[in-house]
Amino acid sequence: MEILDKLINVALIAATLRTTAPILLVALGGSFTTKAGIFNIGLEGQMLARAFFAVIGSIWTGSAFAGVACGVAAALAFALAFAVLVVTFRANEVVVGLALNILAGGMTISLMKAIFGTRGSIVGHGIVGLPKVQIPGAQALLGSWAPLISGFTPIVYVAFLAVPLLVLFYNRTRLGLYIRVVGEKPEAAEALGISITRVRYIASLLCGLLAGLAGAHLSLGYITMFTENMSSGRGFMAVAILIFSNGDPLKVLAGCLLFGFADAFSLRLQTFGFPSYLVLTVPYVVALTALFALSYRARPKIIKETLASMQKLLSADRNSAQVDKNPQ
């Protein structure tokens, strides 16, 4: 019991919120492209590039927020490149996404070498991290529960506030509605004079904006450094969550919380002396299990259809056999 208390407590939940935030932001960004009918596999690379440029911006300007702005600007540039290739030139979105992922990985490494003359990671150099927001009165109101709402970086609050805002966006605003229509039934959008190209560009840029914040959170949030490949598959996990949530903000939130919890839990397990390599697999195992469980529900339909077609084949054989027995 004591161990369980140590494992699961307020600190763990607060850690869950913290680890959820970046993947939530990038997944919510991907929600725009998913809803607009673009399969954006490039989230991983976009996030990584942004983390890097946020660090650069932070070093050069000495301001964390300018760093975030720098990351977001890089994000928009990447998103624009993606949109030009995918929307205007109709390139295959998976190919472009993969290319951008590879580009981001290689570019950050070579730029790191060129600017800092190091490999591996950027630490120090005067990186300014994001401040933590202490909500006044939280301590008095919630006592030991205060860490649940107070003491996060601004980006964490942005991530969680974005969820209801996106729900509102998709249901009550014209742009949100058009993004859904363009993704679901482009010919309907076309017939009504909605520009598919314009809507997809906007969706790609909105995606870049949120993914940019997510990247900045990685490198300027709780640790102020950049390391090679520091997005460590979060972008891909976001893509998986998007496939299963169809980009619905609430489902995205649920999926990200699950992943965030597993992430935080695995960190906690490490302190109990479990082998760290095994522990690091926990979030991915949990996410895969959840996705498998979700997709398993879709299976009976396929089995049913297969059975039905087999039955049809068998009964046709039987009929022809009968005909053979008693011809006209």
Place this chain on the structure above:
Amino acid sequence: MVSNAPGSPTLHSTAAMAVELTGITKRFGAFVANDGIDLAVRRGEIHAIIGENGAGKTTLMNILFGLLQPDEGSIRLNGEATVVADPAAAIKAGLGMVHQHFKLVPSLSVADNVFLGMEIRRHGLIDHKAQIARTQELSKRFGLHVDPTERVGLLSVGIEQRIEILKVLVRGARTIILDEPTAVLTPQESRELFQTLRSFVAEGMTVIFISHHLEEVMEVSDTVTVLRNGRKVATRPTSELSKDELVRMMVGREVSFDRRPRAAPDGDIVLDVKDLWARDDRRLPAVRGASFTVRSGEVVGIAGVAGNGQTELAEVLSGLRPASHGEAWLKGQDLTTLSPAAIREAGLAHVPGDRMVRGVDRNASIAANTLMGRQHRAPWSRNGMLDWKAIAGNAGALIKGFDIRAQGADDAVKRLSGGNIQKVVLAREFTNGADFLLIDQPTRGVDIGAQEAIHDEIMRQRAAGRAILLISVQLDELAALADRILVMFNGRIMGEVAGDDADEDRIGMMMAGVMPQLEPA
């Protein structure tokens, strides 16, 4: 010829006309879809445009709605000369069009779909309540029963059509064009639609409605315009027309009687169809109790206005559609129990009505297309491997034998003209060794020269003792080739006419659903 032919003084003042099209011509390559069509639609009437598939109805309406630009001719809307550059311009001018294929978003509610593109907003946010209320109001006023809050993905096609009509109304249309609106409806839904159309004209709106169903045109329209082969045949008040007059205008008076000489067929019965029933894609009965035989060395024709069950009959006989009742015996085997492949083995050759869908693979070569369906047989297949030399040799012989105009056997079928593609299909099917040939619209979209060649080939097959069922919407084709003509209407075989006295009036009456006198209706 026509009551309001160009040049003759019009009976109504121009302002009373909602739509006036003058001399509309539209060509697609060498094909003339609309040939100098004049059309005047009075305000406040239901104006039906009737004609067979390919008569040019949809092209004309697409021009009116700005989806196509005419090569020649002019458009006046409510008396004003207008260039309808695109659908947006048409909508602005008070036109609305309900297409055959709906464009609704499944995950959105009915009201959201209705107002898509012109949302009601308050403080920048979409006002769902107001949209629902307005949808409700319109739906009540015109008898278009829908629940505005339901998701469209869960609804039937009939209700989807109501939503499309509501979309048009919300955009302020005063003249509403419906393209084959009843094609997707049940009879009950069709009746409700007609009531809605009447409530439109009661409010002073104008309805233009495209159809190839005589019954509903007679029932609901005030005026009928008949199109045939891209030309206008006539515009008349519906009350002055009888159904068989209408049929004659639709299918054409000039039935040419260049009948092919022949000896009377006296072969054995090859195909014996007994009380055959089948449903269409909407699960409604499309073939109702068809019974007939086809003998060796005989051409039996099936006549009828398109969409009266001929397609479904052909699909049942070729195994593409299940029969709901009845039998079809081909040389001792009941086709209704067999798969398409087994039916072909049993002795069917099939020239499908739509050659591009079921006749050929347009991207494959002529050689591959002449092989399809018999790739497992010798000499084309040996030890489970295809012998392409033999296949190409055979294709070359067929290209010569059937006079297919192509560069060679490796030519992709899509590079050929319609007539030559049809010859590829005929070449494959007629050399199949089958005893029964099911031939559906063999000369649709085929030029005159190729038509002659195809007719000659069918007669050669007849002389070789094949049993032939020839389905065609062209009466002259049937009169030239068939030994007997069966007339289908509404899924039933209305009667039979001997080929050598193909009485056009009698066939026309039966095509319009009037039984010959001997059989009570």
